[in-house]
Amino acid sequence: MNRVLVESQRDAGLAALVHAGEAERPRWAWDDTNRWYPGLLDAGVRVDRAHDLRLAHTILRRSPLTEHTGFAQVAPGPWDALDPAPAGPPPTLPHEERPVGLFDLGEVTAPAPDPHAALDPEAELAAQEEAVARSGDPGRLRFLLAAESAGALVAAELHHVGLPWRADVHDAILTQRLGPRPPLGRRPDTLEALAVRIRELLDAPPTLNPDSHPSLLKALQYAGVGVKSLSQWELMEVDHPVVEPLLEYKKLSRLLSANGWNWLDTWVRDGRFRAEYVVGGVVTGRWSSVGGGALQLPKAVRRAVVADDGWTFVAADVAQLEPRVLAAMSHDDAMAAAGRGGDMYAGIVASGAVATRELAKVGMLGAMYGGTTGASAQVLPSLARAFPRAIALVEEAARAGERGDVVATWLGRGSPRPGSDWDRVQAGAYDADDGARARSYTRSFGRFTRNFVVQGTAAEWALAWLASARRRLWDLGEAGPAHRDGVFARRPHLAFFLHDEVVVHTPKELADDVAHALRAAAAEAGRLLFGAYPVEFPLTVATVDSYADAK
DNA sequence: GCTTTGTGCCAC
DNA sequence: AAACGTGGCACAAAGC
Numbered sequence: 001m002n003r004v005l006v007e008s009q010r011d012a013g014l015a016a017l018v019h020a021g022e023a024e025r026p027r028w029a030w031d032d033t034n035r036w037y038p039g040l041l042d043a044g045v046r047v048d049r050a051h052d053l054r055l056a057h058t059i060l061r062r063s064p065l066t067e068h069t070g071f072a073q074v075a076p077g078p079w080d081a082l083d084p085a086p087a088g089p090p091p092t093l094p095h096e097e098r099p100v101g102l103f104d105l106g107e108v109t110a111p112a113p114d115p116h117a118a119l120d121p122e123a124e125l126a127a128q129e130e131a132v133a134r135s136g137d138p139g140r141l142r143f144l145l146a147a148e149s150a151g152a153l154v155a156a157e158l159h160h161v162g163l164p165w166r167a168d169v170h171d172a173i174l175t176q177r178l179g180p181r182p183p184l185g186r187r188p189d190t191l192e193a194l195a196v197r198i199r200e201l202l203d204a205p206p207t208l209n210p211d212s213h214p215s216l217l218k219a220l221q222y223a224g225v226g227v228k229s230l231s232q233w234e235l236m237e238v239d240h241p242v243v244e245p246l247l248e249y250k251k252l253s254r255l256l257s258a259n260g261w262n263w264l265d266t267w268v269r270d271g272r273f274r275a276e277y278v279v280g281g282v283v284t285g286r287w288s289s290v291g292g293g294a295l296q297l298p299k300a301v302r303r304a305v306v307a308d309d310g311w312t313f314v315a316a317d318v319a320q321l322e323p324r325v326l327a328a329m330s331h332d333d334a335m336a337a338a339g340r341g342g343d344m345y346a347g348i349v350a351s352g353a354v355a356t357r358e359l360a361k362v363g364m365l366g367a368m369y370g371g372t373t374g375a376s377a378q379v380l381p382s383l384a385r386a387f388p389r390a391i392a393l394v395e396e397a398a399r400a401g402e403r404g405d406v407v408a409t410w411l412g413r414g415s416p417r418p419g420s421d422w423d424r425v426q427a428g429a430y431d432a433d434d435g436a437r438a439r440s441y442t443r444s445f446g447r448f449t450r451n452f453v454v455q456g457t458a459a460e461w462a463l464a465w466l467a468s469a470r471r472r473l474w475d476l477g478e479a480g481p482a483h484r485d486g487v488f489a490r491r492p493h494l495a496f497f498l499h500d501e502v503v504v505h506t507p508k509e510l511a512d513d514v515a516h517a518l519r520a521a522a523a524e525a526g527r528l529l530f531g532a533y534p535v536e537f538p539l540t541v542a543t544v545d546s547y548a549d550a551k
Numbered sequence: 552g553c554t555t556t557g558t559g560c561c562a563c
Numbered sequence: 564a565a566a567c568g569t570g571g572c573a574c575a576a577a578g579c
Contacts, residue, residue, distance in 0.1 A: 451568040
C-alpha cells in the first residue's frame with residue numbers, strides 16, 4: 001500500500017501522522033527522502049518502507065527496460081531537474097566567521113522559487129507505476145526501485161546516527177605523526193623539519209615551498225633528480241637521498257590537509273562524524289558522498305572510530321564482490337564453482353586457470369576494468385578459456401560501449417549515452433591524429449560500459465544487502481545501555497557503508513546476533529538478485545571496538 | 552579579487 | 564607520466 005506525502009502535509013503534525021500510519025506498514029512515497037525523513041528521525045519516527053520518487057524517476061528515465069515507454073520518451077520535466085536534497089545542515093566553517101549576509105550590500109537576488117512546489121507526487125507515482133508495468137521486466141525494476149529507496153532510508157539513518165568518532169584519539173594520532181597542532185598558518189613541527197631537510201638535500205633556498213609543484217619540480221631538476229612529475233610512484237623509482245624525506249613530507253602533508261585538525265573541527269560534532277551520502281551519486285548506482293570524504297576515510301585515522309561504552313562494532317565486507325557478481329550475471333558455472341570455499345581467487349588458482357592468487361586477482365580486475373598491459377593482459381586468454389561466459393559478458397559490454405550503445409545492470413539500470421562530443425569526435429576523425437583520438441575515446445567509453453555492468457550490479461547487490469541488514473538489525477530489538485536519545489538509542493544500527501562493507505554499531509551483547517544477521521542478509525541479497533543460481537557471497541566479519549581493527 | 556583547472560592521493 | 568573502472572577533496576597555479 002502506498003501513501004503519498006505532499007507539500008501540504010509538511011507541518012508539525014507530520015511526525016504523528018507518519019508514526020500512526022506505520023502501524024499499517026505502508027510504503028511512503030515522497031519526492032526526496034532527505035526532504036522528509038531526517039525530520040521524522042529527529043522526531044523519533046522510523047519508517048519501514050519508502051519510495052523515493054526522484055531516485056526512481058532517474059532510473060526509469062534511463063533504463064533500457066522502459067525506453068519504449070512514454071515515461072522515458074517525453075521531454076525533460078521538473079523531476080529531471082531536481083538536485084538531491086542534503087540530509088542535514090551544512091557544517092560549521094573552521095577558522096573563519098560564517099558569512100553574515102544581513103549587511104552585505106551586494107547584489108540582491110530574489111529567493112529562487114522552490115522547485116518542489118511545482119511537483120505532483122501523486123501523478124508522478126502513477127506515471128512511474130505505469131512505466132514499470134509496461135516495462136520489459138516489471139519484477140526486476142520493482143526490486144531495483146525498492147532497493148534504491150531502501151538505500152535512501154539507510155543513507156538518511158547513517159547521517160542521523162553518525163559514525164562514532166573520538167576527537168581525542170584523532171588528535172593523538174595527528175600529534176604523534178605531525179607534532180602538536182600549530183598556530184594558524186604555520187606548518188606542524190614534523191613537516192617543517194622535513195621541509196628544511198628537503199631544501200638541504202636539494203641545495204635549495206629557504207624560500208623553496210615543498211607545496212609548490214613548479215618550484216619543487218625545478219629544484220629537483222637542478223639537483224639532478226630526473227622526474228617529470230611529483231607522484232609517489234615516479235619518485236619511488238629514483239635513487240636519491242631526497243626521495244625518502246620527500247615521500248614522507250607528502251604523506252604527512254596529505255594527512256594534515258585531508259584529515260587533519262581542520263577536518264576534525266569541521267566534520268566531527270558531539271562524538272560523531274556525519275557524512276552526507278548521495279544515493280545513486282555515481283552513474284553506476286554506487287553511492288557517492290559530499291563533505292568530509294566519507295568514502296575515502298584513510299586507514300591512518302580509522303583508529304579514531306571507537307564504539308561507545310557498552311557498545312562495539314561489527315564490521316563486515318564481502319570477499320571479491322565484483323567477480324562473484326560477474327559469475328552470477330553470466331551464469332558462468334566454472335567461475336561460480338571457483339567462488340565456493342571463501343576465496344574466489346584461490347579457487348581460480350585451484351581450477352588451474354592461472355598459477356598464483358596474485359595473477360588471478362590482477363587478471364580478473366583487468367578483465368573487469370579493461371586492462372591491456374602487464375600481467376593482467378597476459379593471463380586474460382587463460383581466464384577466457386576457463387571462464388568463457390564471464391569474460392564474454394564483459395567483452396560484449398565493452399563492444400556495446402565502443403558502438404556508443406547503452407548497457408544495463410542486472411536489475412536494469414541503464415548506462416548514460418556517450419556525451420555530446422561522441423559524434424563530433426567520431427565525425428572529425430579525418431587525419432591520423434584525429435583517428436587515434438577517436439579510437440582512444442571509443443575504447444575509453446568501452447572500458448566504462450565494461451565496468452558499468454559489473455560495478456553497477458555489485459552496487460545493486462550491496463543495496464539489497466543493506467536493505468535486508470537494516471530490517472534484520474531492527475528486528476533484533478533493544479538491548480544494553482542507551483547511548484543516545486532517539487530510535488536507535490538501544491538498537492544495533494548501521495553506522496558506516498563503503499561499497500562492499502558495512503560497520504554496525506551495536507550493544508555488545510548483540511554482536512553475535514548482528515554478525516549472523518549480516519551473513520543472512522548477504523545470502524538473501526544473493527537469492528533476491530540471482531535466484532537459485534549457486535553463487536556465494538561470503539563475508540569477512542570482525543567484532544572490534546575500533547574500526548582500525550577490522551580486517 | 553574571484554573562479555576554474557591541474558595535480559596528486561585517498562577510498563572501493 | 565600511466566597503466567586499468569568509479570568517485571571526493573585540498574592546494575597552488577592559471578585564467579578571467
